Amino acid sequence: xxxxxxxKVFLITILTxxxxxxxxxxxxxxxxxILRILNARPFVFELKGKTNPFSxxxxxxxxxxxxxxxxxxxxxxxxxxxxxxxxxxxxxxEELVMALQILLRDYQQLKQANVYTEINNHIATRCKDICxxxxxxxxxxxxxxx
Numbered sequence: 001x002x003x004x005x006x007x008k009v010f011l012i013t014i015l016t017x018x019x020x021x022x023x024x025x026x027x028x029x030x031x032x033x034i035l036r037i038l039n040a041r042p043f044v045f046e047l048k049g050k051t052n053p054f055s056x057x058x059x060x061x062x063x064x065x066x067x068x069x070x071x072x073x074x075x076x077x078x079x080x081x082x083x084x085x086x087x088x089x090x091x092x093x094e095e096l097v098m099a100l101q102i103l104l105r106d107y108q109q110l111k112q113a114n115v116y117t118e119i120n121n122h123i124a125t126r127c128k129d130i131c132x133x134x135x136x137x138x139x140x141x142x143x144x145x146x
Contacts, residue, residue: 039070068115071107071110075119079103079123082100084130097135120137
C-alpha cells in the first residue's frame, strides 16, 4: 500500500496539512486583526473637479455602522471575559477598574460613536450584577480616559 504513494504526493499532502494547521492557528489567535484587515475600506483616489463614481454616502454610513457593530461586539465579548475572570478571581474594585481601563484603550473609536452611553450603562450594570461593585459616572468616564 505504501509503495503506491509517491514521495511527491506525500510531500504535497504533508505541506498542505501543515499550511492548513498554521492558517487555523493564526486565525484563532489573530482573528480580530485579520477581520479588521479584510473589512478595511480600499483607498479611493479623489478626482479634481469630478465626482467619484465609486463612492456614495449611504454605503459609507452602512459600512461605518457595520464597523461600529463589529467593534461593539468584540468589546462585549472581551467585557464578558473580564467580568467572568473578576468573579472567578475575586477582583477588588481597583483591579477591575484597571482591567477595564486597559481594555477600553483599544476601543477609543467607540467613545466618539453614539454607543458610548450604552456601553457605560452595560459596564455599570455588569459590575453591579456580577461583581457587586458600584461604579459612579465619574469612574465610568475615567475608564475611557485611563
